[in-house]
Amino acid sequence: MKRRYLLGGVLALGVSRSFAxxxxxxxxxxxxxxxxxxxxxxxxxxxxxxxxxxxxxxxxxxxxxxxxxxxxxxxxxxxxxxxxxxxxxxxxxxxxxxxxxxxxxxxxxxxxxxxxxxxxxxxxxxxxxxxxxxxxxxxxxxxxxALQDYRIFDADKAYGAVGAYNLIEGTVLRAEKHGSRFYLNFGEDFREDFTAGAASRLYTRWLKSGVDLAAFDGANIRVRGFVEAINGPSIDLKHPLQIERLD
Known part of the structure; x- marks a missing residue:
């Protein structure tokens, strides 16, 4: 039987601490x-x-x-x-x-x-x-x-990660806002190289809470998320902790 891959598209809300x-x-x-x-x-x-x-x-x-x-x-x-x-x-x-x-x-x-x-x-x-x-x-x-299926991908080999939830590491070449999105670009060609991006409204919300995506410019980071083939391999950021700074 064929099954569909579903990722829970839920909004992040607070977690209370009472187990009722x-x-x-x-x-x-x-x-x-x-x-x-x-x-x-x-x-x-x-x-x-x-x-x-x-x-x-x-x-x-x-x-x-x-x-x-x-x-x-x-x-x-x-x-x-x-x-x-x-x-x-x-x-x-x-x-x-x-x-x-x-x-x-x-x-x-x-x-x-x-x-x-x-x-x-x-x-x-x-x-x-x-x-x-x-x-x-x-x-x-x-x-x-211990399995190769769950290895961490280097950003320059991120095409191998497309189609599944994966972890990708690399150095951000440019962190910049374009139109309605903020992008972390890992290569010179944004149409081919790995990119992680967030909607501008999320960038603004995270900035107010002390998380500045622009601060990742030049940083070595690990990004996690579902990898899609959109102008090269890309991850749509929905949560600031999808990014871990490695340096």
Whole structure:
């Protein structure tokens, strides 16, 4: 059966810290970051497992091991907290903890290399914690980080990353605003070289909160996101923590 690759197109809102709802341990893991409880589908906010919905019949690398890792955590009672509004498909992004535990499922799975970080919420401290755990897992080649499928691409080889969520590293040649978008260009030819860009309204909002994309001019950075072929390989920035400064 063919499946569509879906990325949750949700707006980043604040994450409260009260866990009011409890899901009994009959939840079914659909992937390493999605599960079903009753007739409601949930998505772990700020992380992404090898995707459930893909083009074609073959599951992505590490899909089943990631799903099993989440299922093991769901064998206990878990507390669920809404993180973002439901997606247009009715999936609820959530923060989840095993009842009585201090660590979220997101943190446990990131440490195990079962998921990658996908910044979505406004809880930047939480996302930075996940990024630190991801770095440890990646350094130790833990879980999916041991596989070539989840390697980090150099910006000058970003064409190989098109069509999936990937991490790309390189030096920003120019950081500049053109029309309704702000661009981080990694090469001389913006029609061919890797580019990361954000809508001007997001650039302005981030600037007011202390994140200036112009400050990445000449910087060595890591960018994460879904890579599309639009005037060369490109990532549409939706969250400031999609960018990590490496220097």
């Amino acid at each position: 709802q409890t899901i009994v341990p009959n939840a079914q893991a659909l992937s390493g970051s999605r599960f079903l409880a009753g007739d409601v589908e949930y998505l772990l906010a700020d992380v992404m497992a090898p995707p459930l919905y893909v083009l074609g019949d073959q599951a992505p690398a590490y899909f089943e091991r990631s799903r099993i890792a989440l299922q093991a955590l769901l064998s206990s009672r878990v507390d669920v907290e809404d993180a973002l509004p439901p997606t247009r498909w009715g999936v609820k992004p959530v923060i989840v903890k095993v009842a009585g535990a201090e660590e979220t499922l997101q943190e446990t799975l990131t440490r195990a290399g079962a998921v990658r970080v996908t910044p979505q919420t406004e809880n930047h401290d939480f996302i930075r914690r996940l990024l630190a755990l991801e770095q440890e897992a990646r350094t130790g080649k833990t879980g999916l980080w």
